[in-house]
Amino acid sequence: MRVGADSRKTTNRRFVILALSPALLFLAVLIGYPLVTVLTDAFQDAHLVNPGVGGFVGLDNFHKVVSDPHFFPAVSNTLVWTIGSVIGEFVVGLSAALLLNRKMRGQGLFRVATFIPWLVPIVVAGMTWEWMLNPDFGIINSLLTSTGLVDSPINFLGDKEWAMSTVIFVNVWRSFPYYTISFLAAMQAIPDELFEAAALDGANAWRRFWSVTMPQLRSVSLIIVFIHLIWTAVNFDFIWVMTQGGPNYATMTLPILIYRYSLQQFDVGAASALSTIMFLGTSLIFVVYYRYRRRLSDEIVG
Template identity: 40%
Template sequence: MSVQAERRPGWHGTRRRFALRMEPYFYASPALIFIVAVMLVPLAIGLSYAFRDITLLNPFSGGFVGVQHFVDLWHDSDFWQALGNTVTWTVASVSLQFFLGLVLALRLYRPFPGRGLVQALVFVPWAVPMFLSGLNFAWLFNPVIGPLPHWLYAVGILSSPENILSDPAIAIWGPIVANVWWGVPFFAITLLAALQSIPPEIYEAAEIDGAGTWRRFADITVPFLAPTIAITVLLRAVWIANAPDLIVAMTGGGPADSTQIVASYIFTQAFKGLDFGYASAVATVLLMLLLVYALIVLMIRQSLLKAS
């Protein structure tokens, strides 16, 4: 009887069922409201700016200019330079962070006396606010107070102990070094977690079969880690390409725009130039490039899943 009573459609029953159906939305909606109001709506508005003439100090701006910004962009040599720098910056940062992170993870994988302490110490850079690690490296590269120019001169990399941040030909390596220092712990932690998820029995079996250290690394570790590595590296690349903090803090894009990446170029256009229209046009192009990149990543992921 009670089952029937519960099933009887009535005002209370409907309301109760409605309340139950609404429950997940009750928990999730504050998050959704924040994301929509502060990220999605501004994103849509920002895309519309790309087709309008919006400069902050000019009260008469705001008109529709069609694709004019994109035409300007095509002829903007600073933009093309920033695009090239973005590739250098991302590829160099990610590959160095990855390589150093992998070596560190392999060293930390097996227990040894003092491992806990070493792990805590080598992960410290990751806790340092990014802008501060940028400023700190700017000081380390400053020949007045920093040792790096003198060391680089001593080993023959620099022909005189000068600040690499003021030499347009090599200035980009300043923020790259800061980025590598800051980001190695991220890769080390991710790869360490992936390493620890490999069942130890496989290594034991391989050792019994007489496989040496290198064989075990090449035939077990690498294939097991490959999917994690591929996805982490590809996603991390997006994050690094998008993060101009270090460049803004260290060089502001200079000297002569030689360290400008697309993300810092957008920031400079908006913050210094107050040209929101043009900044948004550059941002739109960056977004398109990232979408293409994301599609390629998805395709790689699919083929990796198929292969394994």
């Protein structure tokens, strides 16, 4: 019996390996190889259009990146862009989920309308908002001036005082439905008995929200917040479509700086070094998420 059990276990293990081999090969080719190449090029004198340049340079690429006068402003902009976007998405997404969780006429229509921004491709959304915010013919400035809210059109994307907050606003507009979907699904899984018991204890709507709803949303909140911290930090296309890092580097983030190193200056070594720094930063975010996730799991089990 023991021999037969070992044989079946070996057969099952071989089948699992065989079934997973296409996915493992896919990950190795499309993720593993590029990652190893970037980590290797970070310590090499690599150039995109001059293949004759090469050789090990140690930490020179990292020193070049850190010494760049645009590096630390780009770090600051990346933090503002990431934290501002995630906080805005969380607040708006949670508020929309609370409204859509209420029973009302036309509930299905409102839910579909809320999810539309998430369905719009980033490039389309960015170009559309860029047109709407144009100071010369954009509908936003037209409405602001016609209603008397402002005396003259505002150059939302061309003024460094407005540019970062504007791209954050547009990013929140497009991304909050993802939070709404997640929160709404979690809310509908909360047993009605918990709310009824809280109401019998004299808890008002605000108290029921903080004592019943929010604790039930801790798990999903942890997941989507940390996922979006990484997604937003490495996001390139949204800012590039709208401002290309301008005006005057006001919206220059680390992904934009990587693009400039690699495809404008053709300095693959510096681009790889900065990519490695970002990889370490996002890995740290994942470590923090893992620790909080384990703590939350232990509290639930306990």
